[in-house]
Amino acid sequence: MKLSRIALIGLAAGSLAFAGCSTTGSGDAAGGAAAGGAADAGGASTAARARRAGYSGTMRLDDPASILGVRKIYFEFDSSEIGFDDKLVLRAHAEHLNANPSTNITIEGHADERGSREYNIALGERRANAIKAYMTAEGVNPAQLNVVSFGEERPDFMGHDASAWSKNRRGVLVY
């Protein structure tokens, strides 16, 4: 019974996202859809999708057009502050986890390659913990949230410039 209700809302949310696409124009929408799933959706496209899809929190997890398809959020250098747009993403995930109390996720914290390695492990953990704290404040049971830091050991991008670094300073939600 409960399952069919979620599916129904999921469908509604999907059509909402689709409606959003048709009104915001093809460029941004195409970019958002292409970057869906576990792929990177940094900065502007994350924000665009967050606003477009809203954060009702009951969208389908496997729908790449859903805000729940955004699994990565990014940080400034030596910072664990979560930006406004990323809070919308985390809120959607929090509501999903609240609605699915048997679902556990791992929050990975990562750092860019600059500076020393063990300090970056600590920094990555601080970022993951900041995500955990935000989601816990949104009502998620802490037992659903495992935290692990990989510091600079698992970069998403292999480059050695500001653009690669900004993509490597990230928190990742792993379902």
Place this chain on the structure above:
Amino acid sequence: MLKSLIQTLGLSLFFMASAHADLTIEITQGSEGALPIAIVPFQQPVSGVPTHRVDQVVTSDLARSGRFQPLPVADMLSRPVQPSQVDFRDWRALNVENLVIGQVDAKGPGAYDVSFRLYDVYRGEQILGYTLQTTADELRSTSHRIADLIYETLTGNKGAFDTRIAYVTSIADKNGKPTIHLRVADADGYSPSSIVSSSDPIMSPSWSPDGQKIAYVSFENGRSSIYVQEVYTGAREKLTSFKGINGAPVWSPDGSKLALTLSKSGNPDIYVMDVKTKKLRALTTHWAIDTEPAWSPDGKYIVYTSDRGGNPQIYRVEADGGKAYRMTFEGKYNAKASYSPDGKQLTLVTRVGEDYRIGLMDLRTRDIRLLSTGDLDESPSFAPNGDMIIYATRNKNRGVLAAVSTDGRVEQRLVLQAGDVREPAWSPFHQ
């Protein structure tokens, strides 16, 4: 003259090393004022010729230190083997201050006697002479010991050629998926062996003071644990696997304790573990990041990185506990400090503008001198004699190791055949 000599040496080292070494050494900056020395090719046994030439290993070692400028063999006017064949005028004419002669004698299958003599050319007298019994397997190690003896006799500092380095390599397969190895090799890059491999990160190798064990961090099973592994037998023990960070293990100078970082309380703090009883004691309990502990050589203090002041800086605490004392104030990023063997200096990672460099801090003046010129330099580790620091840097978009003398006079690069290499840790003296 000096420049061409160094280029020649660098080239020959490169070729010699490429046959058997994991890491090839390129001398990137030579040294002015290095001591001219001649190492005459040692007489080889008639049968059972060893695979390595002792004189060549000694020559490479001494050149690599930056303290010596070995005479190319082609420039030698004579090639004495026996003391009676030495004519000091041949060497004075070439401005050579010290002369080494020697021979390798076969003593049965795989066994050798290596004899050498060191002369002061201007005084015209022998100042050192030894015969060392060795085997084919130990021949390189014996050669390094000869270089150590020459180095100590002529500089007054103990040599660190007969030592090893541990380092982490990352080699990607065709699909870009990396395999991480923790390896150990001779200090000149020879005889590498992997002591552990994983598809997950391996970090922070640290030698036990007796050089028999390495503590490290491994993310096998997806989260961090600290392991202690016997270098020669491969036997290992999982030391900690708490919730959160298990990181930065480092042995106390007497080997009875390990300092490490755990975040089981909610944020990273420094702990001290008794190696025998496994009992843990929290050394710091601050809400900020505290990590990267390192012991002073007398075991009294531990320095560590903390961002309690808003950005990472070096702090010091007594190893028994007490108040944190801030050591660095210059710049916005100082991290990963460790003491020189004499306890008078710290090497650390320091940010200069946008670059991360290796610094050397005098503990009396607190001045930091920069030793490296890269933009992403990290993980400095002192040689056990304190004369050189090995660190990780980048060259042509690859992770390589570099070594620099603490006086900044000589630099060299250690390049892996393929992939990236990082986190070097220089072993203690051979025991």
